[in-house]
Amino acid sequence: MEKILLHTYVIPVKGVKKKTVYHFSDSHLTEYDALSDEKETERAKKQTESWINIRQSFTSAYSEPYGEMQAKSAIEHFSNLIEASADGDALVIAGDTLDYVSGANVRITNEYFEKVRCPMMAVCGNHEKEAEIPEEGLISMMKKPVQKIEFDDLIIIGFDNSQRVITKEQNDALKQALSSGKTVIIAMHVPIMTVGNEHALRRAGEYFQLNYDGCPEENLEFINTIKANAGSVAAVLAGHLHFICNSEITEGVTQYVSSQGITGNLNKYIIGE
Numbered sequence: 001m002e003k004i005l006l007h008t009y010v011i012p013v014k015g016v017k018k019k020t021v022y023h024f025s026d027s028h029l030t031e032y033d034a035l036s037d038e039k040e041t042e043r044a045k046k047q048t049e050s051w052i053n054i055r056q057s058f059t060s061a062y063s064e065p066y067g068e069m070q071a072k073s074a075i076e077h078f079s080n081l082i083e084a085s086a087d088g089d090a091l092v093i094a095g096d097t098l099d100y101v102s103g104a105n106v107r108i109t110n111e112y113f114e115k116v117r118c119p120m121m122a123v124c125g126n127h128e129k130e131a132e133i134p135e136e137g138l139i140s141m142m143k144k145p146v147q148k149i150e151f152d153d154l155i156i157i158g159f160d161n162s163q164r165v166i167t168k169e170q171n172d173a174l175k176q177a178l179s180s181g182k183t184v185i186i187a188m189h190v191p192i193m194t195v196g197n198e199h200a201l202r203r204a205g206e207y208f209q210l211n212y213d214g215c216p217e218e219n220l221e222f223i224n225t226i227k228a229n230a231g232s233v234a235a236v237l238a239g240h241l242h243f244i245c246n247s248e249i250t251e252g253v254t255q256y257v258s259s260q261g262i263t264g265n266l267n268k269y270i271i272g273e
């Protein structure tokens with residue numbers, strides 16, 4: 001039995017030395033351990049139970065596989081996804097790593113992040129309340145509004161857009177990365193509604209869109225900056241939807257929305273020349 005569901009994409013980019021980037025999202029960890037009190041243990045058990053049904057409702061609604069492999073626990077999937085990413089040049093975790101912030105979920109996340117040997121980022125999802133994420137440990141990276149992994153010829157820049165808000169500071173950081181002359185990959189939790197995914201995202205609801213009707217001006221500026229710099233943006237990586245939903249933001253710039261980590265989905269990008 002395969003341990004993960006791998007989706008491989010080739011993104012040719014002139015001037016970028018070939019690299020492998022892994023991306024997954026929505027692991028929704030619901031752990032408890034020896035240090036958990038009764039309340040935390042009960043919550044973990046209850047949420048683990050709920051996710052057995054929730055993940056299946058996504059696979060069935062969007063015709064994705066659900067069998068013995070997909071039915072494994074959230075933590076088994078998370079462990080397998082980290083392990084399968086080991087040969088990458090970079091790892092992007094696009095939010096909802098934790099189903100909720102708790103002592104045990106934080107401890108286990110730190111434990112697995114410490115195993116990662118390549119540069120990584122984990123952006124905040126709407127299930128991780130940024131204010132509740134501790135200041136210590138690798139998990140604290142989720143508190144950052146902007147994260148960066150920088151190579152000689154490529155920048156991966158991650159944004160916390162978990163509240164469906166882009167700030168001026170984030171727009172400035174995007175513009176700065178784009179002015180570097182390097183190719184840029186953008187990572188975030190909530191996807192952009194595009195011409196190609198509009199039907200699916202409108203059906204899913206406003207909760208699943210960065211550019212919902214009446215959204216802040218800065219959100220639209222963020223998207224317009226991507227469109228205006230299409231030649232420099234190799235890809236946009238997002239999560240949150242729990243089903244595969246890839247589409248072009250503008251000609252030549254594809255947004256890859258990973259399916260749920262809680263059924264073992266891993267995206268692999270072979271980027272460069």
Ligand SMILES: [Fe+2]
Nearest residue numbers: 026096240242
């Ligand atoms: Fe999620």
Ligand SMILES: [Fe+2]
Nearest residue numbers: 096125126240
């Ligand atoms: Fe989410």
